[in-house]
Amino acid sequence: MTFVRRNPLQSAVGALLAVGLLVSAVVAGTSQIRNATFTGCGFGYDPHLGDVGYGPGYGYGYGTCPTVTPASDSFAQGDVFVVEPGDTIKLSGSSGQPNTPGRIVLDEGGSTEASARTASTPQTQTLANFTTDSHGDFTNVSATIPANTTFGRHEVAAEVPPGSFLASAILTVVPDLAGNGYRMIAGDGGSFNFGNNPFLGSVPGQLHGALPNKPVVGGDNTPSNQGYWMVASDGGMFSFGDAQFFGSLPDAAHLKGKLPNKPVVGMARTPTGNGYWMVASDGGLFAFGDATFLGSVPGVLNGRLPNKPIVGMASTPSGNGYWLVASDGGLFAFGDAQFFGSVPGVLNGRLPNQPVLAIAANPFGTGYWMAAADGGLFAFGNAPFFGSVPGQLNGKLPNKPIVGMQALPGGTGYRMAASDGGVFDFGAAAFFGSVPGQLNGKLPNQPVVALSRL
DSSP: OOOOOOOHHHHHHHTOOOTTOEEEEEOTTSOOEEEEEBOSSSBOOOGGGGGGOSOSSOOOOOSOOOOOOOOOSSBTTBSEEEEOTTOEEEEEEEOSOTTOEEEEEESTTOOSOTTOSSSSOOOOEEEEEEEOOTTSEEEEEEEEOOTTOOSEEEEEEEESSTTSEEEEEEEEEOSOTTOOEEEEEETTSOEEEEETOOOOOOHHHHTTTOOOSSOEEEEEEOTTSSEEEEEETTSOEEEEETOOOOOOSSBTTBGGGOOOSSOEEEEEEOTTSSEEEEEETTSOEEEEETOOOOOOHHHHTTTOOOSSOEEEEEEOTTSSEEEEEETTSOEEEEETOOOOOOHHHHTTTOOOSSOEEEEEEOTTSSEEEEEETTSOEEEEETOOOOOOHHHHTTTOOOSSOEEEEEEOTTSSEEEEEETTSOEEEEETOOOOOOHHHHTTTOOOSSOEEEEEOO
């Protein structure tokens, strides 16, 4: 048998890692073209074919196998991206399939609620096409988020080959990544808006001058920043702008018309803006719209109540989890929300100097911050510490207790609000004013109770 050397054509074909791929190769020294069988990493010859040369049978391969990277179900850069419409992200990953076409697709199959009105409407479309390398990797594939993408939660996925799901990540589309605005909510339902956060109404305005039956205790903004909700301690819900009303307490679906056992103390919208949760001081949890009930504090404590009352909540980017925080800094995690620690845990069992009154999650679901009434700040997981109010005031405490906080959409800073409407900004957060500044030195009619995120 005559052995032949690999010619350039054979080398090129040998780079194709498709086992069993049938190719044509030129046998050296002749003009005859014969079929050669690719056998993993080289060309094989069939010993049963005598001196025919390369044949169609599986033979003895030679050549060096490129290392193939095992497939991964997540992007190298992470599982959550926070962007504005028109931004470009670069994605890398491993498919385990060398030299194979693929694509980056937005909302494949409609990954968000079909009932969306103005938030998170499924918008399936291809953002980029690529071909994996000889190791099965794709690197820094640029995908531009369309300018007309609705705000809120979406999904970006890689398919190799197109139509075959490989990896996905949450895509949170926000109107302002810098977070140049905020809104404070007062106990009478008044709304004080700053920066690019528009005023779209108040509870007294909606009730023709009347106050809510029970004080307002919390609120949240829609993903578009063109609407907001306020919740009262009896579970009453008030919606403004493009915020949709999904229900309140009591209603037919919750508590059979009765009021909650303990007062509602806060709320959080879902990442799509198509639902919300309310939390009561006993850790009871009430879900509306596309919000999913994932557990309550009495449920995880076998019917017992928390040591101290629950004072706030935050949700994960997926909408499949949430955190509840108690005034002693205890933390309860549900669904895909991870437990990153509690205040007593970091203080070796001691309680904070003053009660914790607010919580905010970082936008990637990998950490959270807690704010205490004295402006002390506790950071957990990958949530960076950017400072505290006593640190900003050279050791002094704020004039009135801190009652709320918000994180910037990109996780690069946070703000805290005091009950008199004072605002303290940290990290990349910019100051756009306070309630006393807006009211020419006067305080709000009723105390500020919450600070809404963008």
